[in-house]
Amino acid sequence: MVKKTSAYKKSMDNSLGALDKKILLGFIVIVFGTLILASFGFFYVLSSHLTEVIFISSGLAFIIAIISSMFISRTIVKPLRQLNEATKELEKGNLDVRVKIKTDDEIEELGESFNKMVEALVETKRRQNEIDKAKTDLLSITSHELRSPMTPMKAQLQMTLGGYYGKLNIKQKESLNIALRNANRLDKILVDFLDISRIEASRLKFEYKKVEVKSLVEIIIKEMESFSPSKKIKIVSKIKNITVEGDPERISQVFRNILENAKKFSPEKSMITIDSILKDNFIEFIIQDEGIGIKKSIQDKIFEPFFQGEQTIYRDHNGVGLGLAISKGIVESQGGKIRYESSEGKGTTFFFSFPINPPKTQKNFFKEKV
Template sequence: MKADLQNKKMGNGENKSLKEHLFGTIRSRFIFYSAVIALIFSVAFITLSWHVMLADQRILKEMEQLSEQALDLGTGAVEDVAKLYIEEQAEHTADMIGGYFLRNPNATFEDMRNDRQMKEFSVHRFMETGYTAVHNRDAVSCCHPDPKIEGTDLQDLAHRFPDFWKIIEMSLYGEASGYYIWEDLEGNIRNKYMHCEPAGNTELVVCATLYVDELVTPVRALQRKLSLEIEDTKSSIDHQVRLLILVMTVMSILLITGLIIAAYLSTRHIVNPLYEIYTATQRVQKGDFEVRTDISTGDEMEDVGEAFNRMTEQLQTIDKERKQLDAAKTTFMSITSHELRSPITPMKAQLQMFKGDYFGKLNEKQENSLDIVLRNTERLDRIIEDFLEISRIEAARLKFDFKKTDLKPHIKRIVKEMDGFLPEKKIKIITDIGDLPKVEIDPDRVMQVLRNLINNAKKFSHKGGRIWVSAHEKQDFIEFKVRDEGIGIKKKDTQKLFEPFYQAEHTMSRKYGGTGLGLSICKGIVEAQNGRMNVKSTYGKGTIFTFTFPKKPVKEVKPIKILFSAQEDIESKLKDLFREVMGPLGELEFDEFAKGSKLTKEVLFKYVDDMLDKNVLVKENAEKLKKGITNIYRQRHEQNEKKEKEGTKGFGEEMGKYFEQDKKAAGKDDEKPREAKEGSKKKSDDKAKKKSKKTSSKEKKESKKDTGKSSSKAQHEHSKDEKDQSDDDENKDDD
């Protein structure tokens, strides 16, 4: 079958049937289905477009007619007609008053007011709210529908109704008109229009006014007329729309039916295999390299599935080798540390016996040389102990002796003890210890961490400086802080400070010493109890270390990986991502950014946004970077979870064996000095017997004497250098 499939893939077109041409490959199936869907879309589009075109023509034609009618009638024309009507009222009243005074040249204004017919005509009302009123050239109201206003100086209303007064003031010199606001009888502020007309050659001015909202009355009539026209148009449009909806419904049914069939076929032959591969890749991403796909489609998808299976087989082999390497690394470190420590114990015992004159009195040079050897032996023992401690942390075999404890006296004792470390620096340690409750905790482990931090603080502080040590209860844990005024740490170095063997500057290891394991061990101890440890520092000003221990102990300790730097792995992946998206410039940008910034997801997102704002990145590349950063940190989180679940499977029993041997060896340390003492006594007797039997000539003695002098001189010089080096090494072990 595979041979036949291969022949198909090689393109033996002469043997292919029509079905094979149409459905033999994913590409051909996709083209065929696309053609069918496109055909359905085309028919639907053409039909729909034709009906829409007809409807548009009808709607446009009718709307054009309505627009012409609206332009002919216009609201502006209605407003002009209303204004003319108001002006006619004012002019007609002015003519009547002017005619009255022509007929009665000796008549006074009071005579006109007393003439009931003239009075009513002068202040007559029109429409619903319109009326006329009369004032003289001094702006004093003479006739008004409201008798309270008669005799009022209209200028008094200027501050309240400035637009009203402006029109009145203009009417004192001739015709005037305009809009103004006025308060009606109900206290509502409304717009009005007013026209003022002089009454012949008299000193009187007639004003006609009307509320603007009454002007809509003719507009409403126009609306009613337009409504009738629109109803007819709407009926026509409704008919076209119903027809259009019917056509669209039929086309939609056909289109949906076609799409359902196409989707079903696509799901069966394309989407299902892709989904299977996608699901498998998700499992691979979470570290499951045993997953395999089962795709039998007889086309390229089957090839992809087989390639995926071969890839996962390779990944499974690599992952197995990685686990074996990880296990071998930890086992090797434990075995090596244990085997190195085993001879160190008798060596120290023998050296201490030499120093205690068990083998005879030593001269000054011999004692100096012995001191150098003993100090370096003890230093080597402490380094080996650090490696064993890391092995215990990684193998989840770190021992804790929990007991109900008040930590305050322990902290004070450590501070007092550390006062004797580097006394020549004259550094003052200031304590701030709150009310700490008695908690179930291992005080030795807590003090181990605190001692290391105070030790580092003193080493990296300037002469005459100060160190602050604080301990306070915070909710469910106790928080410890150690602050100094020392040299500080650069921001780029704080990210890797807790990585093993790492020191902030290469020159620091020479100036201050240390293997770079102390802080890694401290962090392992703290995190083994679900505590947290972090650092804040300002370069050149000082550093603050903070760590917490829960008030409730964690008795089931989990393995914590220390020796492999996850930070370096993340940095490498991030650099590759920047280079992939931005090219060579991306690598340079990342290196420059990483020098002075802490590489967290949030900080990187902000950096990408800044580059986007500065037009260094386009939006598409910025989204790619953010997606890649998210994936890198998610994979790191999933890997950490997987490592916690795996624990020490595969080498835990062997590790336990060596830790048991380590425990037994430690128990025998007290017996070895006594055995060594008895052995030394026996060796001393043998030495005395051999010494009595020896005879030497004068020349031999002289030769030995000269050789001894030169050897002694060289030893003295070497001893001096070793002593200086050993004095420096005293301070290296806790770093």
């Protein structure tokens, strides 16, 4: 890829040399034309035909100017304009763009180098897509196979803790509780792996039903009390009683992912507020915290799968960096939008919306990039 780009730059340098030569040639044509006209005019001035000289000289000068302009436009300006337009299309991600320049000079070579560079980008993109598909398949298969034995393992731990196999002493219960907590954590990670692979493959499933938003959020807030309880962070809901059609499990998943991050990055005894507004045919949720905010240097990366910020001041609830990527996938798969506003040291506010009447087919939020 670097080699192709270097060849393209080298051809561009050569084409600039060709441009200088052609401009010089046009200038020479004009100069010689002017000299001829001057000589012609001098001859006729001596013959006392000043009016005829001015008329004929003006006509010849106009003809020479037209011919020179046509020459420069056909051989220099038009091909360069075509290259400029093709470059703009390539910047937009259009890998079908090509140029057709037939000038038998360095500018034609530049056009050929441009086409070769685009072909190299197409091949790189094809290979990247193959790698992405292999990664998605690996995540899906591995997560499924690893999760299969998790269910009976957790069931056995829960039965043992419940005294099904006999009475346990305090140390035994503590040990089994540790094992069960870590089993649950591992199970959650595997579920995240499965979800991100489904999102990338546009296979995420939704089960739509009528959802009372206020009641749903109250349940989520209750569940979040067990996440970092020692920090004593208060979650306040200002949501009014609104009923929409949606998948309550997926909506809850987005809430939990964002609220977990909010609690993780917020100081003790701070507050998190939840609100909502209706916009056209969408309901937009707003979650605002009083945390440490997001560094500007990483703000364009937080929705990338497996990305983890390093500025956390609390390290007791680390994940694998999939929560926000999954949230973005869930929201955008249903035609909604997710964004945030954040200033370092001043907290973060997340905005995400769902359609009141969701689409029957989901969208893939992973855009192709050049």
